[in-house]
Amino acid sequence: MTTTATPVNGRVIALAHHAGRALLEGVLARHGATFHQSVTLRAVVVAGESITCDELVGDVTGSLKTEESVVRGAIEELTAAKLLEEDPSEASRTRLTDAGRELYESTAAETAEISARLYAGIPAEDLAIAGRVLALVTDRANAELART
Template sequence: MTTATPPANGQVIALAHYSSRAVLETVLARTGTTFHQSVTLNAVVGKGGTVEHDWLIGRLTGALKIEESPAREIVDELAALKLLEESASGQVSLTDSGQELFDRIQPGVREVSARLYAGISAEDLATAGRVLTLVTERANAELGDA
């Protein structure tokens, strides 16, 4: 007996998110890194290793849907761990230790991603990407109107 595939909705999307995040957190736990810390490191690496402090705080509040104070705490934690360093000019840079940690995490992330997305066609992934991006844009617009 097979179960019909449910239509995409908030519950299906949330279950996929939380399930895949739980798997990711097992990878992160090996290095003592939290999910929020990994998002922060990814944001800095994605911009070449140095970003404006205010941009990073905005990225974290927007991506993680958290307030500014917890976002600042995450950046402060990573600075205290010597994974990021903040300059007097308002720049936040990845340290050598931060880059080493990022490089240690990535193979595990790639392995998990490969397993989770195995056998899903490029066309289906592209469609899912378009739909989820649109849902995210609409939800962000709703939040902006609040």
């Protein structure tokens, strides 16, 4: 496959995002999960598998730039499906159930395989540069959003 130098811009970033998200959503659909649910489960895992509901809502709304009601709906769906539950050691916190952990781990493993194929052959230096550039663009976009 031959690639040509493509300047990074919003369209290029969006096309990459949407192509990757379509692959992820295919994995999630096979497991009966949605994108918002997946991001919510991941946030609980990253938090150490226990987090307050307000922290969880803040994390996911910040990541997805979506309405709080959407995230609270995903939490309710995950709780109803017995993938999240109240942490018995601290009632103000939410944690993964065994089924939630299994869902997260299986979808993460499947998407890791896809990611490995997508990034195969790209030099580590190029990936590092892309990561730095995208982190900077994200920081700047978040700063712009904070001003609005």
